[in-house]
Amino acid sequence: DAGVIQSPRHEVTEMGQEVTLRCKPISGHDYLFWYRQTMMRGLELLIYFNNNVPIDDSGMPEDRFSAKMPNASFSTLKIQPSEPRDSAVYFCASSARVTHHNEQFFGPGTRLTVL
């Protein structure tokens, strides 16, 4: 299996622009998580899905952030408009709770820089 795939690996954009991050979970996994990592706040959950349905989005910073999972093999995290404080590494992770005992498999992350 290819593991969790994220694209792009790096994104540099200007303040006010729309940014879309993409994630392909491991086939067969029924949970998908989006995390954000910053020096100040560490690793924090943004949102997670179970069977393509958003379960907890309480970590989404504000209305500028939105996430979708149109099918079991694809999810997006969108920021519109982007701001410099959104600069961070964004991780996608997936898991199959029953078979993997809650282990989450992480993608390589997307490093976002907003100028």
Next chain:
Amino acid sequence: AQTVTQSQPEMSVQEAETVTLSCTYDTSESDYYLFWYKQPPSRQMILVIRQEAYKQQNATENRFSVNFQKAAKSFSLKISDSQLGDAAMYFCAQTNSGYALNFGKGTSLLVTP
């Protein structure tokens, strides 16, 4: 609210020696899981070891082992025979059944020759 605390921002160990990284957590749940993840400079998050709260036996994975003290809500990671490749950020994390990981702030481990 669940919290995970790693009180050691940085640790250093000599090659071939043993080091222990500390972690405490707080949860009101009785069924939960604990993890140690490693993040090298490549930033890839790699699972090191996992512990189910209902298991009394401490988990071990080759040179990595944990000391799980459920009553004290403590979950430390011991790395034996440290290698240069062990240098990384180490994150302790806790989750209830089926839900998101709650991470500590991390411990940066330096391994010296």
